[in-house]
Amino acid sequence: xxxxLVKDLQILKRSPLLVGLLVVYPVVIAxxxxxxxSSPPGKPKVALYDAVPTGRGHVNIGNQQxxxxxxxxxxxxxxxxxxxxxxxxxxxxxxxxxxxxALIIPADIISQINNLITQGTGNPTVELFLNSRDPLERQFxxxxxxxxxxxxxxxxxxxxxxxxxxxxxxxxxxxxVPLLGLKNSRAIVQGTIASLAPDSQLRPALKQVVDFADLAxxxxxxxxxxxxSIGSPLTVKQIELAGKTTPTASYAATIAVIVSLMFxxxxxxxxxxxxxxxxxxxxxxxxxxxxxxxxxSEKVLLAAGAAxxxxxxxxxFVSLFVHxxxxxxxxxxxxxxxxxxxxxxxxxxIGGVARDxxxxxxxxxxxxxxxxxxxxxxxxxxxxxxxxxxxxxxxVFPFKAALQAAANxxxxxxxxxxxxxxxxxxxxxxxxALARVAMRRFA
Amino acid sequence: MAVRGLTKRFGARLALDRITFELYPGEVVxxxxxxxxxxxxxxxxxxxxxEPTEGEVTRADGKRFxxxxxxxGLYSKLSVAENLRLFARLERxxxxxxxxxxxxxxxxxxxxxxxxxxxxxxxxxxxxxxAIGLLCEPPALLLDEPSASLDPxxxxxxxxxxxxxxxxGTTILFSTHNVAEAERYAGRVxxxxxxxxxxxxxxAEFEQAVQPRNQTAGDFETAFVRFLDEHGH
Numbered sequence: 018x019x020x021x022l023v024k025d026l027q028i029l030k031r032s033p034l035l036v037g038l039l040v041v042y043p044v045v046i047a048x049x050x051x052x053x054x055s056s057p058p059g060k061p062k063v064a065l066y067d068a069v070p071t072g073r074g075h076v077n078i079g080n081q082q083x084x085x086x087x088x089x090x091x092x093x094x095x096x097x098x099x100x101x102x103x104x105x106x107x108x109x110x111x112x113x114x115x116x117x118x119a120l121i122i123p124a125d126i127i128s129q130i131n132n133l134i135t136q137g138t139g140n141p142t143v144e145l146f147l148n149s150r151d152p153l154e155r156q157f158x159x160x161x162x163x164x165x166x167x168x169x170x171x172x173x174x175x176x177x178x179x180x181x182x183x184x185x186x187x188x189x190x191x192x193x194v195p196l197l198g199l200k201n202s203r204a205i206v207q208g209t210i211a212s213l214a215p216d217s218q219l220r221p222a223l224k225q226v227v228d229f230a231d232l233a234x235x236x237x238x239x240x241x242x243x244x245x246s247i248g249s250p251l252t253v254k255q256i257e258l259a260g261k262t263t264p265t266a267s268y269a270a271t272i273a274v275i276v277s278l279m280f281x282x283x284x285x286x287x288x289x290x291x292x293x294x295x296x297x298x299x300x301x302x303x304x305x306x307x308x309x310x311x312x313x314s315e316k317v318l319l320a321a322g323a324a325x326x327x328x329x330x331x332x333x334f335v336s337l338f339v340h341x342x343x344x345x346x347x348x349x350x351x352x353x354x355x356x357x358x359x360x361x362x363x364x365x366x367i368g369g370v371a372r373d374x375x376x377x378x379x380x381x382x383x384x385x386x387x388x389x390x391x392x393x394x395x396x397x398x399x400x401x402x403x404x405x406x407x408x409x410x411x412x413v414f415p416f417k418a419a420l421q422a423a424a425n426x427x428x429x430x431x432x433x434x435x436x437x438x439x440x441x442x443x444x445x446x447x448x449x450a451l452a453r454v455a456m457r458r459f460a
Numbered sequence: 461m462a463v464r465g466l467t468k469r470f471g472a473r474l475a476l477d478r479i480t481f482e483l484y485p486g487e488v489v490x491x492x493x494x495x496x497x498x499x500x501x502x503x504x505x506x507x508x509x510x511e512p513t514e515g516e517v518t519r520a521d522g523k524r525f526x527x528x529x530x531x532x533g534l535y536s537k538l539s540v541a542e543n544l545r546l547f548a549r550l551e552r553x554x555x556x557x558x559x560x561x562x563x564x565x566x567x568x569x570x571x572x573x574x575x576x577x578x579x580x581x582x583x584x585x586x587x588x589x590x591a592i593g594l595l596c597e598p599p600a601l602l603l604d605e606p607s608a609s610l611d612p613x614x615x616x617x618x619x620x621x622x623x624x625x626x627x628x629g630t631t632i633l634f635s636t637h638n639v640a641e642a643e644r645y646a647g648r649v650x651x652x653x654x655x656x657x658x659x660x661x662x663x664a665e666f667e668q669a670v671q672p673r674n675q676t677a678g679d680f681e682t683a684f685v686r687f688l689d690e691h692g693h
Contacts, residue, residue, distance in 0.1 A: 020546055020549045020550060021546075021550075023546075024535065024538065024542075024546050027537070027538060027542065028535060028537045028538065031537045031538075031576075032537065296533065296534065296535055296536060297529060297531035297532065297533040297534075298533040298534065298535060299533075300504070300507075300509045300527075300529055300533060301527060301529065301533035301547070301592070302550070303509065304507050304508035304509045304524075304527060305508055305524055306547070306550040306551065307550065
């Protein structure tokens with residue numbers, strides 16, 4: 018087997034265009050897929066339970082009313098709301114994969130906000146349940162909701178400060194309290210000063226009040242944007258419904274790496290096995306020089322080794338820009354080697370039925386793309402029956418298991434790495450056996 | 461080498477039917493027959509590429525035969541020497557480099573040793589093909605249609621080379637469509653038809669076997685065609 022490996026490496030060395038395409042093309046495709054997956058897919062579906070009674074969704078600040086529905090409408094520009102009638106139903110929508118997130122607005126949110134504004138106590142909180150099964154969808158939903166929540170916060174803080182400046186009515190301890198406002202106070206005091214006799218002893222004292230009001234109005238005018246941005250009257254309490262999540266960028270990078278692993282492993286294995294047939298060397302080799310199983314093993318090891326080496330280098334490069342955990346490097350190797358073996362075994366199964374290198378390469382390419390896409394279809398994007406079919410198809414090919422293993426290896430995301438590695442090892446044996454059967458046509 | 465009751469079935473199709481014959485050192489034997497007669501199947505079984513359904517092949521010294529397939533089984537991206545070295549290593553020859561040099565010398569390919577096989581002419585590729593078949597110094601060399609892709613001059617050189625091997629004691633068994641070539645170079649012919657061994661003997665014996673009943677038979681090829689007609693092939 019050693020000499021066959023040397024021979025194949027010599028052949029690859031003399032085919033720089035082929036090797037270049039084999040490495041560069043999948044990397045380019047993988048990066049394009051990674052970038053595409055990093056872009057938002059549109060409005061996320063969010064289950065919305067608004068427990069605030071109808072007609073009570075207003076917050077009074079000074080003499081102005083803030084309509085919470087106004088901010089809710091802004092939120093709906095970013096999400097597709099699925100209105101539900103209970104908190105449990107909202108959570109169930111996420112668990113069932115019918116919504117990417119659930120937003121729960123408690124019945125007492127208005128009083129919570131009022132307490133904060135008038136008494137400076139409390140911490141108005143809404144609940145956000147996120148579906149962590151798919152990190153990409155999770156992040157899109159999270160971004161859409163938290164961005165709007167920030168707008169609500171800033172809106173409330175600004176209006177609060179405007180009341181202090183311009184006056185209005187505050188609800189205080191259940192009572193409506195008129196608030197004069199700094200500008201009105203300054204005007205009244207200035208009018209009072211004007212009406213006093215020029216030598217009145219009250220003038221210096223009132224002048225000090227006017228000067229203070231001037232300073233306060235000017236100061237608050239400058240402070241408004243700052244206070245608006247740092248004020249946090251609304252807390253979004255995030256709750257994960259499934260296991261640990263993978264950060265989106267890392268997940269996209271993982272997909273790119275596994276797509277490259279698939280292309281290099283499958284194409285190389287399929288082409289190198291078909292080469293033995295198209296060069297008419299197979300019959301010469303298997304007449305006692307090497308067993309067909311040995312020849313298959315050599316092709317699988319060659320392709321898996323090359324695919325793992327290319328993708329390890331790619332992962333190291335990607336880690337310059339995306340967070341991948343180098344402390345888990347041995348697991349990187351395990352995931353990419355076993356993934357490479359499974360893809361290479363699938364490649365030789367394809368190479369076993371092809372008559373020449375070009376047909377084998379084309380078949381490997383044509384087969385690989387659907388395998389990747391089926392494994393990447395979000396579970397909630399299709400109906401239950403179709404989802405079951407897609408899950409079954411994804412199970413019998415290596416992409417999904419390789420993706421899970423690599424995601425765990427790179428970032429420690431759920432599920433663990435043990436089962437995916439076992440799955441990949443079994444797939445390697447199954448596709449290797451299929452390739453052996455297909456090779457009966459060679460002789 | 462003795463072949464006894466060799467039978468090969470591909471599903472329901474009977475490719476070889478109880479073939480029996482013997483080969484002796486230094487003998488040159490041609491296997492002739494129409495397309496689909498079973499010539500390549502017979503040589504493939506003798507070479508160890510295919511397993512027979514029934515029957516056995518006995519080798520006097522147990523050594524593997526040399527095998528020269530119809531299509532040169534060579535790696536076109538490797539040089540002549542690299543191809544020879546690869547197969548010498550796989551054949552586990554005692555000294556691969558020395559074996560390669562000896563084979564380059566024997567086949568007259570020293571000047572082409574570093575040339576990629578894919579750039580060689582058909583004749584030179586066939587020389588490399590034969591050289592690989594001879595790497596293990598086999599007692600018998602099996603050649604499947606060895607001259608099929610060669611021009612007349614290349615054919616002449618090929619048969620000169622094979623004649624030299626036979627003279628040194630190597631048994632030669634080759635298949636061919638060219639019955640004139642069989643008549644000219646073979647000491648014995650095996651005539652196959654639909655998987656059956658119809659005749660085994662010298663070319664002269666074959667002509668005599670046909671001619672008494674067909675006085676007008678003028679040459680070996682005509683005798684061959686009439687023989688097949690008479691046997692319903």
